[in-house]
Amino acid sequence: MTWDAISSGFFLGIVKFLFAASFLEGFYPSLSVFQVFIITASGALFAFNLTFWLSEYFLIRSKRKRLAASQKSGKKKKRVFSRTNKTIVKIKMSRFGFYIMTTIGLLLMSIPLGGIIVAKFYGGQWKAYLISTFTILITAFILAYFNEQIFTFVKSIL
Numbered sequence: 001m002t003w004d005a006i007s008s009g010f011f012l013g014i015v016k017f018l019f020a021a022s023f024l025e026g027f028y029p030s031l032s033v034f035q036v037f038i039i040t041a042s043g044a045l046f047a048f049n050l051t052f053w054l055s056e057y058f059l060i061r062s063k064r065k066r067l068a069a070s071q072k073s074g075k076k077k078k079r080v081f082s083r084t085n086k087t088i089v090k091i092k093m094s095r096f097g098f099y100i101m102t103t104i105g106l107l108l109m110s111i112p113l114g115g116i117i118v119a120k121f122y123g124g125q126w127k128a129y130l131i132s133t134f135t136i137l138i139t140a141f142i143l144a145y146f147n148e149q150i151f152t153f154v155k156s157i158l
Contacts, residue, residue, distance in 0.1 A: 001035055002028075009036070013043025017111050017136075020044075021143040025151045033144045041140035044111050048136060051115030052129065059120060092121055102131040107139060 005028040012020040020040040024031055031039075091097050091105065101121060106114035115132070122128035 001031060005031060006039055009039035010043040010046075013040040013140075014047040014111065017044045017047075017139075018107060018143065021140070021147045025144075025147040029151065033148045036144040036148070037141050040144065041137055044136045044140060045133065047111040048106075048115045048132060051112045052119045052123075052132075055116040055119035056123065058116065088117065098122065098128070099131070102128050103135045106132050106135060111136070 005024060008027075009020055009024045012023055017040065020043065021036050024036045024039065088101075088105075091100050094100070102118055106118060108114075109117065118128055118132055
C-alpha cells in the first residue's frame with residue numbers, strides 16, 4: 001500500500017464516495033478488500049463528521065448573511081424554492097423520510113452535502129448520526145467487496 005493510493009482513495013472517498021472503491025481497485029489492484037474498505041470509509045467518515053458537526057456554524061452564518069443583505073436593501077428577499085429543494089422537503093416530510101434521508105439521500109447527494117442536510121433536518125437526533133455512520137461503513141464494505149469480485153471476474157475473462 002502506497003501513500004498515493006491512500007491519499008487518492010481518501011480524498012476520492014470525501015468527494016465521490018460511490019466511485020472511490022472502483023478507482024482504487026482499478027488503479028491499485030494489489031490492495032486487499034480490507035485496505036480499500038479502510039481507505040474509502042475513513043475518507044467518507046471524515047467528510048461526514050466534518051460537515052455534520054460544522055454545519056450549525058454554516059447554517060448560522062448563511063442566516064446572518066441573508067439578514068444583513070435584507071437589512072441593507074430594505075426589502076426582504078423572497079426565497080427561491082427550486083425543484084430539488086421541493087423534492088428534498090417532500091422526502092423529509094414523508095412517512096419514511098428520516099430513513100431515506102439518513103441512508104439513501106446521504107449516498108446519492110454526496111457525503112458533505114448529505115452531512116449538512118442530515119444535520120439541518122435531524123441534527124438533534126442521535127439516531128440520525130448513528131444510522132448515517134453505519135450506512136457509510138456498510139456501503140464502503142459492500143463497494144470494496146463487490147468491486148474486487150467484479151474486477152477479478154473481468155480479469156479472468158480477459
